[in-house]
Amino acid sequence: MDIGVTISKVRKEYKEYLRETHPDWADTTISTHVSDAFYLYQNTIALSFWKCFESDAAMEKAKGEILDYLKQEVMSDRADERTAQYYRDLKRLKEFIDSKGGVKTYIGYEYDCEVIVYKYAKMVYDGTMEMDAAVKAMCQDVPCFGETSHKLTIMLFASMMKGVKYTRRSNTETTVYFIVHIGKDYGQEQMVNALKATQENIKYYYEQTGNKSNSIRRGCKKIVEENNIDISFDDEIFDGIIPKENTDTALSSDATATHYWLYAAGDGSANWENDYAEGIMAIGWSDLGDLMEYSSKEEMRAKMKEVYGDTGSYKNQVLATWQFANELKPGDVVFVKKGRKQILGRGLVEGEYVFDPERGQYANTRMVRWTDKGEWELSDQGAIKTLTDITSYTDYVKKLQNMIDGDKHEDTFDDAADEEITFEPYTADDFLTDVYMDEDRYKVLKSLLLTKKNVILQGAPGVGKTFAAKRLAFSIMGEKDTNRVKMVQFHQSYSYEDFIMGFRPTETGFELRKGVFYEFCRQAAEDDRPYFFIIDEINRGNLSKIFGELFMLIESDKRGVELQLLYADEQFSIPSNVYIIGMMNTADRSLAMLDYALRRRFAFFELAPAFSSAGFRAYRTKVNNPKFDRLIATVEQLNDVIANDDSLGEGFCIGHSYFCTNATINDEWMRSVVEYELIPLLKEYWFDEAVKVKDWSRTLREVVK
Structure with missing residues (x-):
């Protein structure tokens, strides 16, 4: 189950505890000890984090799991030393939890919520309890999740028992607990079914999002090893699967972190007074039904086109509905906006997503504890969309917080409205007609780009690298959407300030200006469709200098991971739907060999003269x-x-x-x-x-x- 809210609460109280018990420690030292205490949870090493604090034996087991993780997966040459460090902080956290009455008392029902939901799911499957009654009981015993979530948990159990692929996600703790106890209660044959269903879910999820579900696979590997079952959860299960061009989840450096959102309470926030009175937030698109029934944004988009007409891409609508149901979470902060220049309130999300058809048009809801209500004016325009995640704009979030708390500051955030435009279709056949390349090589090139996310087209002068790059992008998009393709040319003077951001002179001094790649990534992050950034003469630029701290983030498995930017108090990541196509002339004798760092991050595809094609x-x-x-x-x-x-x-x-x-x-x-x-x-x-x-x-x- 999702224990993110409780984790955040414990972190905060534990930090205060360290301040009181170690008044000589600096804040940075305290933060380090807090982070190290939660190392097991942050890296999903322990399948049940709270169980570690149950006894001394459980703590020793946790210590062994940390050591195994550091040796086998991190391959640290200081594994023993680092394990001792993390274990000291884990024991210190246990002392704090014990001072609160012990882990079961302090954590409450979340301590064993996977046990509770398993009990009811099993009863429904065995026919000793009706679905509705079980869901009602689960909502009572595990109230942090809504009816829809509990129904899906029961369906998850049934899919595991039948060995049938399921398309909704459950967290590692619940998944592994279900598999283990299915084996204990029903035998190894049923456990095999549960493992096969989970493997199919992992592959399906990878195809949809590019996420390899490492923590769930780690748990499943232990089960198959302990029970001598011949089912693989290694990377080989992904062979032949090319993730779709869109992604519905991104890697995150801290999945428990609080996110900040701008929210419009109906048209012109006409529903604000009602939302405030009921303690909810609600969005429309009720004709879609329960949003949790959709396994991807593409399914939502298809349904919108079916219900509302095949006009435009529904980019903003799909993003809002998907995020409302899947990404917004208890503990997040919501700012209510009216139009683009006014804030009406602030609140803390407290409930899971609930679909309530009796509410009519605004049937998609979440419980919110509204903490502030008023009218605050913004100096510049804000986002026009119904729901916008503004977490990474840390400067803007601080200004909103200070403004509501009484220390008003001007806001500089701007997010232009998105117009839906129809573009000329462009297919793979169009590519093969325009670009002199055979179909097999085109498939190889497309696969390389979608898998690696970064490709360099290299070849002699005049082989059509630039021409092929743009049309490759169009063919993958299925249309000539020039808004999703950006091209720059590197040269020896090209810099980080041009590419990401930097200070530029103005008539009155200097101002911080955002670079072309920064703006492109921000645009792509608001969409689920593929975006293509094309770099001509990529080998003429100093890649380490131009990309700066983001150089490692262009790797396919680092997409979505956030880093602090050099010039701004802002977390930034390269979205997984951004594909980089570089071009270089192999005949350029004035250039040295490309360094290994560049070659490791790109696939290289040779374009040759095509006279015989x-x-x-x-x-x-x-x-x-x-x-x-x-x-x-x-x-x-x-x-x-x-x-x-x-x-x-x-x-x-x-x-x-x-x-x-x-x-x-x-x-x-x-x-x-x-x-x-x-x-x-x-x-x-x-x-x-x-x-x-x-x-x-x-x-x-x-x-x-």
């Missing part, structure tokens, strides 16, 4: 010019010479794009290409072999004279 042959047929055919044949011969030249090689071959044009191909056009593009290139290639340049220049001129 079916697409280019069709293009030649369309041109229908014998002299043009002879020129191409001569260039192919020239490429053979270049490829076999020890000082050059295939990376210097002349590309087909020199000869692709919408202009009329006549003698004058061909002579221009030869004289002003090909011959200057040969002079650069063979700068110390004048005879070879002269011979080939004469050959090319003869063809087009």
Whole structure:
């Protein structure tokens, strides 16, 4: 079950306890000890965090789990030393919990909530209790979750018993407890069913989101090892699965952290007085039914198009409904807004998502304890959407908090409205028609980009790298949505300040300006569709300098992880739906070899001259010019010479794009290409072999004279 709210409460009280018992400790020291005390929970090492504080034997077991984790997964060469450090802080936390009456008393029903929900789910499956009665009892015994959540838990149990894939998520503790006790109560055959169903859920979830469910897999691995069951939970289960272009969850450095939201209580916040009186927040789109029934944003989008008409992408609507049901959580702070320049209230989320059809249009609800009510004016426009996560804008959140608490500050947050625009469709067939590449290589390239998230197209001058990059993006999007494609060119003076953010001179001094990649990522984070950032001449820039602290975050398994930005009090991450396509000329002799850090983060795909491709042959047929055919044949011969030249090689071959044009191909056009593009290139290639340049220049001129 989700113990995030309780964890946050215990953290806060434990911090105060350390302040009282260790008055000589600085705040930074206290924070370190608090973090280390929760190391088990933060890394999902212990399957039941609270059970660790039950006895001395449980504490020793926890110590062993920390040591195993550091040795086997972290592969730390200081595992013993670090384990001793974390264990000291874990024991100190136990002393605090014991001072509160012990873990069962202090934590309450959440201590063994997985035991409670298992009991009722089992009774429903065995036929000794009706679903409605069980849900009612579960809501009484485990009140931090709503009816929908408890119904899904009962359905989860049934799916495990049948060995059928389930598409909703349960946390590690509940999943593992269910599997273990299904084995104890029903035998190993049923345990195998539960493991198979969970493996299918993990694979399904990876396909939908790219998340490999490491903590659940760790728990399942222990079960199969202890029971000698031949079911794999290693990375091999993901072979052949390409995650969808969208993602519904992101990696987080701290899943228990409080999030901050802007919320519109109906049109123009017309429902605000009612929300305040009832202690709720509610959003519309009730025609979708229970939002927890949807396993992905794409399912929500499809339903919206079915119900409300196939117009636009429903980007903002899908994001709001998904976040309201799946990402908003108890303990989060909500600011109620009216329009884009007024705040009406502030509250603390206290309940899980509930679908209440009796409420009519605003049937999607959550319980909220409203702490503040009034009218606060903003100097600049805020977000227009119904629900907006503003957590990463830490400066803005502080200003809102201070404004309501009486220390008013001006706000600078702005989020432009999103207009739905229809774009021209673009398919894989369109790509194959436009780009001279066979279908198998296209599939390989697409798979590389979707899996690795970062690809460099490399090749000789004129092979169409830029052209292919944009159309690759369009083909994956399924449309020519230029708003989701951004292109820049790196050079030796390109900097972090251009790319992420930095101070720039103004008439009155300096101001902090956001860079092109920062803005692009913020735009992509508000959407679930793929976005493509294209970097021309990527090897000409100093990647470590340009990306700065974000360089490691471009790796596929680091997407969604937040880091503190250099110039702003702001947490920032690269969304998992951002794909980076770099381009580089293999013929660029002025550049040193790329460093390992760049090569490790990108897949490399070679684009070669495509004179022999079916697409280019069709293009030649369309041109229908014998002299043009002879020129191409001569260039192919020239490429053979270049490829076999020890000082050059295939990376210097002349590309087909020199000869692709919408202009009329006549003698004058061909002579221009030869004289002003090909011959200057040969002079650069063979700068110390004048005879070879002269011979080939004469050959090319003869063809087009």
